[in-house]
Every structure is written in structure tokens, then in C-alpha cells.
Amino acid sequence: MTFSNKTQHIDKYVECLKREIQTLKDHKFHSVYFGGGTPSFIGEERIMEILAVLDLSETVEVSVEFHPNHIGNRVLKNLKSSGVSRISLGLQSVDELVVASLGRTPHTKSYEKLSYEIKEAEFKSWSVDLILGARSESDLAWRTNLERFLENPSPHVSGYLLTVENGTPLYLDKDRYPIEETLFKRYFDLDSVLTGLGYEWNEISNWSIPGHQCIHNENYWSQGNYIGVGAGAHSHLDGTRWSNTVSVEKYISHISERKSAKAREEVLDMNSRAFEKNWLLLRKPDGVPLDAFQKADLLASEGLIEVDSGTAILTVKGRVLSSLVSQYLI
Amino acid sequence: MQDFQVTDNVGQDRMRNFSIISHVDHGKSTLSDRILELTGAVDPRHMREQYLDSMDIERERGITIKAQNVRVKWKNYVLHLIDTPGHVDFGYEVSRSLAACEGVILLVDASQGIQAQTLANCYLAIDHDLEIVVALNKIDLPAADPIRCASEIEQVLGLSSTQILSISAKTGRGVPELLDAVIERIPAPKGDEKAPLQALIFDSYFDQYRGVISSVRVVNGELRSGSKLRFLQAKVTHDLEEVGVRTPDPVAVKKLGPGEVGYIIANVRDVGEARSGETVSNADNPALAALPGYRQPKPMVYCGIYPIDGDEFPDLREALLKLKLNDASVTYEPETSGALGFGFRCGFLGLLHMEIVRERLEREFNLSLIATSPSVEYSVTLKNGTVKVVDNPNDLPQSHEVDAIEEPLLKATIITPSTYTGVIMELCQSRRGELVKMEYLSPERVELIYKIPLAEVVVDFFDALKSRTKGYASLDYEPAGNQSASLVKVDVLINGVTVDAFSTIVHKAKAEDYGRKMTTKLKELIPRQLFDVPIQSAINGRIVSRETVKARRKDVIAKCYGGDISRKRKLLEKQKEGKKRMKSIGRVEVPQEAFIAALKLED
Numbered sequence: 001m002t003f004s005n006k007t008q009h010i011d012k013y014v015e016c017l018k019r020e021i022q023t024l025k026d027h028k029f030h031s032v033y034f035g036g037g038t039p040s041f042i043g044e045e046r047i048m049e050i051l052a053v054l055d056l057s058e059t060v061e062v063s064v065e066f067h068p069n070h071i072g073n074r075v076l077k078n079l080k081s082s083g084v085s086r087i088s089l090g091l092q093s094v095d096e097l098v099v100a101s102l103g104r105t106p107h108t109k110s111y112e113k114l115s116y117e118i119k120e121a122e123f124k125s126w127s128v129d130l131i132l133g134a135r136s137e138s139d140l141a142w143r144t145n146l147e148r149f150l151e152n153p154s155p156h157v158s159g160y161l162l163t164v165e166n167g168t169p170l171y172l173d174k175d176r177y178p179i180e181e182t183l184f185k186r187y188f189d190l191d192s193v194l195t196g197l198g199y200e201w202n203e204i205s206n207w208s209i210p211g212h213q214c215i216h217n218e219n220y221w222s223q224g225n226y227i228g229v230g231a232g233a234h235s236h237l238d239g240t241r242w243s244n245t246v247s248v249e250k251y252i253s254h255i256s257e258r259k260s261a262k263a264r265e266e267v268l269d270m271n272s273r274a275f276e277k278n279w280l281l282l283r284k285p286d287g288v289p290l291d292a293f294q295k296a297d298l299l300a301s302e303g304l305i306e307v308d309s310g311t312a313i314l315t316v317k318g319r320v321l322s323s324l325v326s327q328y329l330i
Numbered sequence: 331m332q333d334f335q336v337t338d339n340v341g342q343d344r345m346r347n348f349s350i351i352s353h354v355d356h357g358k359s360t361l362s363d364r365i366l367e368l369t370g371a372v373d374p375r376h377m378r379e380q381y382l383d384s385m386d387i388e389r390e391r392g393i394t395i396k397a398q399n400v401r402v403k404w405k406n407y408v409l410h411l412i413d414t415p416g417h418v419d420f421g422y423e424v425s426r427s428l429a430a431c432e433g434v435i436l437l438v439d440a441s442q443g444i445q446a447q448t449l450a451n452c453y454l455a456i457d458h459d460l461e462i463v464v465a466l467n468k469i470d471l472p473a474a475d476p477i478r479c480a481s482e483i484e485q486v487l488g489l490s491s492t493q494i495l496s497i498s499a500k501t502g503r504g505v506p507e508l509l510d511a512v513i514e515r516i517p518a519p520k521g522d523e524k525a526p527l528q529a530l531i532f533d534s535y536f537d538q539y540r541g542v543i544s545s546v547r548v549v550n551g552e553l554r555s556g557s558k559l560r561f562l563q564a565k566v567t568h569d570l571e572e573v574g575v576r577t578p579d580p581v582a583v584k585k586l587g588p589g590e591v592g593y594i595i596a597n598v599r600d601v602g603e604a605r606s607g608e609t610v611s612n613a614d615n616p617a618l619a620a621l622p623g624y625r626q627p628k629p630m631v632y633c634g635i636y637p638i639d640g641d642e643f644p645d646l647r648e649a650l651l652k653l654k655l656n657d658a659s660v661t662y663e664p665e666t667s668g669a670l671g672f673g674f675r676c677g678f679l680g681l682l683h684m685e686i687v688r689e690r691l692e693r694e695f696n697l698s699l700i701a702t703s704p705s706v707e708y709s710v711t712l713k714n715g716t717v718k719v720v721d722n723p724n725d726l727p728q729s730h731e732v733d734a735i736e737e738p739l740l741k742a743t744i745i746t747p748s749t750y751t752g753v754i755m756e757l758c759q760s761r762r763g764e765l766v767k768m769e770y771l772s773p774e775r776v777e778l779i780y781k782i783p784l785a786e787v788v789v790d791f792f793d794a795l796k797s798r799t800k801g802y803a804s805l806d807y808e809p810a811g812n813q814s815a816s817l818v819k820v821d822v823l824i825n826g827v828t829v830d831a832f833s834t835i836v837h838k839a840k841a842e843d844y845g846r847k848m849t850t851k852l853k854e855l856i857p858r859q860l861f862d863v864p865i866q867s868a869i870n871g872r873i874v875s876r877e878t879v880k881a882r883r884k885d886v887i888a889k890c891y892g893g894d895i896s897r898k899r900k901l902l903e904k905q906k907e908g909k910k911r912m913k914s915i916g917r918v919e920v921p922q923e924a925f926i927a928a929l930k931l932e933d
Contacts, residue, residue: 233893321860
């Protein structure tokens with residue numbers, strides 16, 4: 001989501017968010033998540049405004065994703081007091097050189113300071129996003145950076161293999177493309193180190209100390225229902241998936257006219273729904289029933305799945321090849 | 331001058347039968363068009379270019395494939411112009427057309443001079459004892475050099491330069507004089523109308539409403555409408571439903587006498603019963619002998635043809651059946667390939683014929699096809715003394731059982747500006763050619779004659795020759811027997827499994843090179859799998875080259891949250907769909923496109 005940097009504009013947008021939330025009065029939410037770059041952009045005061053219009057009576061988790069440069073004692077205190085229980089820090093790396101090589105804004109605070117402030121604020125849980133496989137990060141630097149992170153670890157870690165997406169600056173720079181072998185190694189490293197420290201893998205890119213799973217995300221992976229508000233937000237209700245217009249201008253004009261901002265909708269047929277369920281489940285330690293696979297023998301003999309009493313679970317190797325494995329799902 | 335209709339039988343003395351022969355692009359179709367116009371056969375308002383070429387492919391490629399004939403009036407005479415196919419692949423058909431004539435117009439482009447097919451066609455005419463009227467065409471073009479051409483013709487073909495005419499088929503200049511020369515110099519037919527009927531079929535095609543329509547030339551006797559006909563070679567009898575002449579529109583007549591050329595419709599359902607060279611006689615008073623020169627068409631080049639979409643196999647079978655109605659020279663037999671599924675092993679008269687058939691199958695029957703590399707017919711002598719004919723590399727017996735392999739040879743005639751002699755010799759040598767003769771036609775032009783294995787010509791020889799000589803060299807060839815050669819079969823193995831579609835028979839000296847080329851190519855084309863995939867080539871079971879498609883190490887959707895699910899599910903479903911269309915070679919999954927690309931790439 002992008003919009004021009006005008007306070008007036010943001011005010012309007014937040015007004016609309018609140019208005020859209022009010023149309024959902026009949027719903028009780030188990031968890032709430034403020035994701036992407038928007039929370040950092042609109043600031044904690046507006047987040048508080050939005051939280052105020054939500055019925056949080058049955059809500060067990062409120063997460064907010066924040067960019068390191070927007071974290072501070074006052075911000076954290078305000079969020080905590082308005083009901084936020086979990087902070088997700090979009091760190092990418094403790095190493096500023098790596099951050100810069102990924103084309104991100106340089107951090108104004110060290111990871112040590114950030115983690116100290118978050119811990120001081122005493123949220124129920126918190127998490128850090130790491131990017132794995134940057135070309136600028138040598139094997140040695142990676143080990144050093146990982147150790148530095150683990151001196152002040154978050155109880156929940158998201159580790160994402162660097163992906164080259166069409167339309168990003170990285171896409172145009174072949175020299176910065178990650179090397180497959182490196183990605184593979186980084187993932188193995190992170191998994192074994194975290195597992196050794198008592199973390200459990202929750203999903204392909206997520207690990208946590210028991211009790212620190214992200215409840216909100218777990219719902220996505222079990223094909224649960226959710227409603228997204230705002231421009232470009234996605235929703236799912238019992239097999240119907242839809243999304244709002246990605247244009248902030250259109251979003252504002254639709255909501256202001258008390259119209260729906262829905263731009264796309266898809267009703268999944270039985271087959272797609274079943275495939276989606278298994279594909280999502282396969283990302284988790286729960287695994288999928290063995291009979292949902294074609295050529296399970298091949299996958300097992302190649303060390304991609306482990307079979308445990310009729311359930312197939314991805315091995316570490318299988319996790320980094322999960323798209324390939326998913327193609328064997330019926 | 332007495333007035334008469336073009337359809338009237340004016341008697342043999344006032345009849346002339348002739349063909350126009352020339353090298354490709356020397357203006358044969360244009361001259362035919364001018365003759366039709368000049369003789370009033372076609373109203374200029376209804377004239378279109380290449381009037382006698384009826385198939386789209388003929389017009390596009392500028393090549394006549396089917397022989398046509400037309401009957402026109404010129405002054406006090408009836409002329410039958412018999413248009414011959416214009417490519418060496420159809421040499422036999424050309425010879426049958428020439429057998430229906432008493433003479434030819436040898437048309438030579440005045441700027442290009444004698445080319446390979448000029449020679450070949452001229453020799454063919456001489457073999458048939460035909461009178462040759464030479465005409466230099468395109469004399470209005472600035473590059474025309476009629477004096478040089480005439481002296482070349484005199485020197486090379488031994489035809490007197492004083493009798494050579496100069497024309498422009500495009501503008502029509504000189505064409506009336508040419509027709510006068512045809513009448514003066516080409517002898518009249520001398521058939522015996524009292525003798526039992528002998529009529530030569532020189533072309534047949536299938537019409538969905540009327541069955542087979544054949545072009546005929548009556549040699550002796552009379553073809554009468556309503557009579558019972560005996561086809562002497564096919565040994566079948568049919569009722570003659572209609573006999574007629576083409577003016578060029580078909581006009582039914584009561585009978586055709588000796589010397590006349592026209593068409594017959596006799597309730598024949600299969601062109602195989604009315605092949606070029608067939609002799610037609612009367613069933614109740616058959617001629618004792620067939621006319622000489624008949625032979626069964628024999629395929630020279632073979633390849634496997636497969637539908638890209640396996641579901642189209644029945645459609646391909648249907649299409650081949652229909653195509654065969656029109657083109658008896660195509661042969662086909664079902665075959666199965668582990669890589670390509672169900673298809674047909676097809677035989678063709680030559681490379682152009684192969685291309686044309688394939689193009690017609692795709693175009694007229696709306697099929698998407700894949701063809702394996704062309705192969706020739708090998709004669710394999712086994713150690714136990716038996717001889718086996720092999721046209722599919724996969725049928726080649728194991729090397730330890732084989733005593734000797736013989737391959738077909740061609741005598742190739744190449745005429746070229748002398749500056750290209752070096753590059754052509756290099757090319758021919760690299761294709762295992764053996765120089766038989768080299769002769770200067772003039773200080774600037776050379777004729778080269780090579781003995782060269784057909785297998786070396788079928789792949790892309792003609793293209794290589796054209797590109798190395800900027801199109802200035804011309805090529806003609808004819809079969810020249812067999813020779814024994816050190817030939818081996820090269821196999822390509824993917825993950826240890828031989829892929830039949832890539833197996834080829836090549837000369838020992840080139841086998842490793844072919845193998846290496848295929849493994850390198852396939853390395854690029856085969857998607858990475860869950861495991862390392864070796865790609866190997868083997869000669870007689872011995873591995874000679876190897877590449878490895880490395881296993882995938884990473885293929886994961888890293889982030890999968892609320893907004894990602896729909897898009898990523900669709901991506902996976904699409905990949906799953908693509909996986910369905912893949913062929914399994916053992917444990918390896920290979921997209922059909924990889925086979926197509928590997929078979930297409932040359933050099």
C-alpha cells in the first residue's frame with residue numbers, strides 16, 4: 001500500500017478503516033493483526049484510535065508489525081496500554097550492511113537497543129523477522145550475525161528465504177540474486193540452532209518457544225476465517241476468498257460512499273478447497289494424511305517427507321522444497 | 331484458317347504435347363500464365379498468378395507439386411501444356427509427365443544461366459527422346475546476359491545457340507514466337523487409333539465428390555465415355571464415368587483419341603489404384619503390354635510423426651488416411667515412442683515432400699505435430715547372413731549381431747559461381763561426400779558432382795548450402811545405390827533410461843559429436859528435479875558424454891499469510907497442471923516442450 005505523505009490523507013484513510021470496522025459489528029475477533037508497512041506509517045496514535053472502535057472482549061492476541069526506526073519507549077508504552085499484546089519487528093538483519101544491501105532504510109538503532117526496549121515494555125510476546133541468503137552476507141558474517149541475534153533472542157522468529165520478486169529493485173540486479181545452495185544452508189543453520197535452543201517450528205518460516213506461537217497466523221494456516229480491512233486487504237469466510245481494492249484513493253471513495261471496497265471474490269470449489277487445506281497444513285508440523293499424496297514413496301525416499309502413523313510431515317529438506325512437494329498433493 | 335473449338339479432335343497432325351521444364355524460379359509458372367492468356371484460354375480479367383498451381387502451399391513456396399494439364403488453341407493447332415512438378419523429390423512424377431509429351435520448352439533465366447535442375451531436367455528430356463525448344467527468360471531484366479547464357483547452353487547441353495529464343499514471360503514478349511516454335515519443332519504424336527487402348531496416367535488426385543480424377547495421355551486407341559477400363563498395373567477394372575479435357579475448366583467429351591491429353595473419372599476410390607505411370611486400357615480388348623516406365627514410388631526419407639496432444643492421435647490417423655487418398659507416395663505405419671506416445675512412422679519421397687506433407691497435415695487438418703529427426707533406409711546384414719531393412723534407429727539390431735550396414739547414396743550435382751567452390755567442397759567433405767567430377771561450365775561457373783550419403787543430406791544440407799553460397803549454388807540429386815559404412819546408433823539416456831525419440835544412426839566419426847550436442851542441449855531443457863539427473867549419450871552401450879541436471883535445492887513460498895493464500899494457491903495449481911502434461915522418463919518428468927525443442931534444434 002502506498003499513499004502520498006499527507007496527514008490529511010492519512011486521517012481520511014483511518015476514518016475509513018474505522019468505518020469499515022464498524023460494518024463488522026456482528027463479528028467477535030479472536031485475534032487482531034496490524035501488518036505490513038501501514039502501522040509504522042500511520043503511527044501508534046492512530047493504531048490506538050482504531051483499536052478503540054474494536055470489540056476486544058473475546059480477543060486473545062493483538063499484534064502490531066513495526067519497522068525498527070519507529071520503535072521507541074513511548075510508542076511501545078502507548079501500544080501496550082491500548083491492548084497490544086505482541087510486537088513483530090521487521091528487522092531483516094542485525095547487520096546494517098546486510099540491511100543496506102537489501103535496499104532497506106538503514107536502522108537508526110542497534111538491535112541490542114531495540115530488543116532491550118521491547119523487553120522492557122513487557123509484551124506478552126514478540127517476534128523478529130530475519131531474511132536469509134543475502135548475497136552480501138558471507139558464511140562467516142551470517143554466523144556472527146546469528147550469534148549476535150541469539151544474545152538477545154525474541155521468543156518468536158520468522159526466517160524468510162530471500163525471494164526475488166518481479167518489480168522489485170533486486171529483480172533487476174542479477175548480481176544480488178541469492179544462491180540456492182546458500183539459501184539451503186542458511187535455513188538448515190537457523191532451524192538447527194533454534195531447535196537446539198528449545199524453539200519449535202510452527203510453520204515453514206516460523207519458530208517459537210512453546211506458548212509464543214502467533215495465534216493470528218496459525219489461523220491462516222489452518223484455513224480459518226478472517227476479515228481484512230483497508231486497501232488491498234484479504235478476507236476468507238468458509239471457502240469464499242475476497243480482497244479489497246488495492247488503490248487507497250478508490251478505497252477511500254468507496255468507503256466514504258458507504259459502499260463495499262471489495263474488488264475481487266472467489267468461491268473455491270471442493271477440489272481447490274481440499275488442495276488449499278492440505279497445502280497449508282503441509283507447511284506445519286501437523287502434516288497431511290499420507291493418502292493425500294501421489295508418489296509418497298518417492299517423496300519419502302528422497303527424504304522430503306517423514307511418515308508417522310499415516311501422516312506425512314515435511315523434513316527440513318522438504319520444507320525448503322515445499323512448493324515442489326505440494327505438486328504431489330492430489 | 332478454319333475455325334474450330336478447342337475441344338474438337340483436330341487429328342494428331344495438328345496436335346502438340348509439351349511441358350515446360352526449368353530450374354526453380356526461372357519463370358515456369360509465369361510462362362504458363364502467359365500462354366493461358368495469349369491463347370484465350372483464360373480471360374485476362376479472371377487471370378490470377380500461378381493459375382495452374384491450385385494448392386496454397388504451391389503458391390506460397392513457388393513450387394508445383396501436382397502435375398496439371400491444359401488444352402489450348404494456337405493458330406490452327408491444339409496444344410496440350412503439361413505442367414510438371416518442380417522439385418527433385420518428385421523426379422519420378424516429372425518423368426511420367428514427360429512421357430506424355432513429344433517435346434519440352436527448356437526455360438532458362440537469362441541472368442542466372444544453367445542451374446542444377448536445368449541440367450537434370452534437360453537430361454531427363456533427352457532420355458525421353460524429346461525435342462527441346464530452349465527459351466531464355468527474363469531478358470528484359472538489367473542483369474540478363476543472354477549471350478553468355480546461350481554459349482553456356484551450347485557448350486554444356488550441346489544445343490545449338492542459333493535456335494534459342496529470347497522471351498519475357500512477365501511481359502509476354504517473345505511468347506507468340508515461342509508457341510510457333512513449339513508447333514514447328516516439336517513433332518506431332520503418332521498413335522495408332524485402331525490399336526487397343528493404351529493411355530498413360532501421369533497424375534491423380536482425390537476429389538471428395540467425384541473420387542479419383544486422373545490426368546491421362548492417350549498413346550494408342552481411344553478412350554470412350556461409358557466404356558469399361560482395365561488398369562493394367564493395379565489389375566483392377568472400373569467403369570469410365572467421364573472423360574474430358576481441361577481448357578483449363580474441365581469439359582466432358584465423348585472420347586479422347588491418340589495424342590490427346592485430358593482427364594478421366596472412373597469411380598476409383600483410391601489413388602493407389604491410379605498412380606502416375608499406370609496404363610489404362612479397355613477391359614474387353616486390353617492391350618497386350620503396359621506402357622514402359624512404371625514403378626512403385628519408394629520412400630527415401632522416414633520420420634516419426636506424433637501429435638503434440640496425445641488425444642489427437644485418432645485425428646492424425648484420420649488425416650493421414652485422407653491425405654493418402656491424394657498422395658499415394660506417402661507411407662505410414664503406427665509406432666509407439668516412450669517419449670512421444672502414439673504416432674506414425676512415415677515415409678516420404680524426399681525432404682521437401684516430408685515438409686509438405688507435415689505442413690498439409692497441420693494446415694488442412696488443424697493438427698499440432700512433432701516430428702522426429704529424419705532417417706533413411708539402412709540395409710543391415712546380420713552375422714547369421716540375414717538382411718534386415720531398418721528405417722527407424724530403434725529397430726537397429728545390437729552391434730554384436732551386425733556384420734555390415736549399408737546406407738543409401740546420392741549423386742548430387744551442384745552448380746555454383748566458382749568463388750564458392752571452396753566452401754562447398756568443405757561442406758560436402760564434412761558430410762562425407764566424395765567428389766566425382768568437377769567441371770568449369772564457364773570461367774565463372776563450376777559444376778561439382780558428389781557421391782554423398784543421403785542421411786547427410788536429409789538433415790539440413792540444402793539450408794547449409796544456401797547459407798554458405800548466399801543462395802547462388804543450385805542443387806540436384808538422384809539416388810546412386812548403396813554403400814557400406816561404419817554406422818553406429820547413438821542413444822540418449824535420461825537418468826539411465828534410453829529415450830527412443832532421440833536415438834539416431836550416424837557415422838562413427840560423428841557419433842560422439844552428436845551425443846555431446848544432445849546432452850548439452852537437454853541439460854538446458856530438462857527442468858531440475860528432486861534429485862540429480864544424469865543425461866548421457868551412448869554408442870553401442872558405451873557412455874561417451876555426460877551432463878548432470880542438478881537437483882533443486884530450494885523451491886518454497888517463504889511467506890504465506892492472509893493476503894498470499896489465493897495467489898500462491900493459484901500458482902501451485904498452475905504448476906500442478908504443468909506437471910500433468912509432463913512425460914515420465916523413468917522417475918524424471920520432462921515437459922513435452924523439451925522434446926520438441928531438442929528435436930528442433932540443429933547444429
